[in-house]
Amino acid sequence: MSARRRIAVVTGSRADYGLLRGILARLRAAHDVALSVIGCGMHLVPRFGETWKIIEADGFPIAAKIDLALDDDRAETIARGTGIGVSGFAEALPKLAPDVLVVLGDRYEVLAASVAATLLNIPIAHIHGGEITAGAFDDAIRHAITKMACLHFVAAEPYRRRVIQMGEQPDFVFNVGAPGLDLADSTPTLTRAELFAKLGIGSPERFLLVTLHPTTAQPEADAANVTALLGALAYIEDRSFIFTGVNADPGYRAIDDAIRRFVAARPDRAHLFTSLGSERYWSALRLADAVVGNSSSGILEAPAVGVPTINIGDRQKGRLRAASIIDCPANSHLILASLRRIFEGRFQPDPAHVPPYGRGGASEAIAATLRKIELKRAFPKYFHDLAATLEPPGPAL
Known part of the structure; x- marks a missing residue:
């Protein structure tokens, strides 16, 4: 009997764990896989709910915990924590x-893991590469991880083309x-x-699901985003608000503090949860009148x-859009007008429009490929040059 393939999976937050959960379940059930889960980042911080317990x-079982010492939301703390993470993963x-x-994904915890794995000569499989989020420094991190990884699992065909454009081998971009x-189908409703x-929520029964994260590439936009969002919600009196927690990105405390003040002033209608977990989150997602904020969800x-979805600001700028998304600037009046379009049934996206990210089945495809692919074909990797017609040089400067 051949040795089982040893697969380690990194998770740094409630958000990426929710996306990885189906893959983890399939790898755990596979007889030919020895699975290790590495928990780090937000999972270990009490302020964010110590979600490693979930x-x-x-x-x-978590095989290793990597504490990035995320004591505050300063940019230098995040930068230093990334270095601490590299050291922790190296151990x-x-x-x-x-x-x-x-x-x-594209978070600094994942960058730390990828840097350590690259220097340790460990092949990397990267999920959700090739995307663009122009409003966050995650953009640069995502593309950096792509260049360290040898296996790529992307969410749409334009993203596959982009990863190949970055010099990755087409045979290993899925x-x-x-x-x-x-x-969406596997979580109980x-x-x-x-x-x-x-x-523990009472009436009113109709509600909005709200999540706002820092816009890390444009930190000056955070105050405007949270002010505009909460300013619009303050005019809504016939619905509840379910807020989910803010990411541990630079500048998160100002957003978190503003939301907590808003919730405290409306204890009968506004509720903040550090983490809902998969069952409660997907149920809330299905039952909400709209999703509001700037989360990738x-x-x-x-x-x-x-x-x-009411998507606020530029954090998700560059991602493929479904017809059900309304993009709004940080303007309370425009956000409120968009919400009223939804409430009054005046926003009717084309039902024939196919969402750009598939119809499910990714977890099975990723797990099966991780189990069966011949890693020696993919790693070490080499740069894939695109055939291109050379254009004449531009004018001399």
């Missing part, structure tokens, strides 16, 4: 000795769709009464269940 409650990875390290969409009972997952 991972273990789901039956995924943990040789002990786990994975055949391949799986990372998702368009599988967005793994988060698999949860709570009724409105069941959801509200689990959340409003771009990827909300369209899959037919819920409209």
Whole structure:
């Protein structure tokens, strides 16, 4: 019997864990895989709910915990924490000795893991590469991870072309769709009464699902975004607000403090949860009148269940859009007008429009490829040059 393939998976937040959960379940069930889960970043911080406990409650023991010392929201703390993360992963990875390290997305925790794995000569599989989020420094991090990875699982065909354009081998760039969409069908659906009972929420029963994160490439935009969002919500009196927690990015405290003040002033209608977990989040997503804020969930997952999104500001600028998304600048009047279009039934996206991120099945495709692919073909990798017609040089400067 051949040795089992050792696969290590990194998760740094409740958000990426939700996307990885289906992949983890399939790898755990595979007889030919030895799975290790590495928890880091927000999972370990009490302010963000110590969500590593949710991972273990789901039956995924954490093989290593990497604390990035995220004591505050200053940019220098995040930068220093990334370095601490590289050191932590450099210590943990040789002990786990994975055949391949799986990372998702574009956060600094994932960058730290990828840097350590590259220097340790460990092949990297990257999920959700090729995308653009022009309003966040995640953009540069995502593309940097692409250049360190040898296996790529992208969410749409334009993203596959972009990864290949960056010099990656076409045979190892797989368009599988967005793994988060698999949860749309597999996660149990709570009724409105069941959801509200689990959340401890009373009337009014209609609600908005709200998430706002820092715009890290434009930190000066954060104050305008949160002011505009909360200013618009303050005019709505016939709905509840379910806020989910802010990411641990530079500048998160000002956003978090403003939301907490808003919630405290409306205890009967506004509620803040550090983490809802998959079952409660997907149920809330399905039942909400709209998703509001600047989270990627409003771009990827909300369209899959037919819920409209009000996307505020530039954080998600550059991502493919479904017809159910309304982009709004940081302007309370425009946000409120967009919400009223939804409430009054005047926003009717074309039902024939196909969401750009697939219809599910990504988790199975990713897990199957990780199990079976011949890693020696993909790693070490070499640069893939595109055939191109050379253009004549421009005018001399």
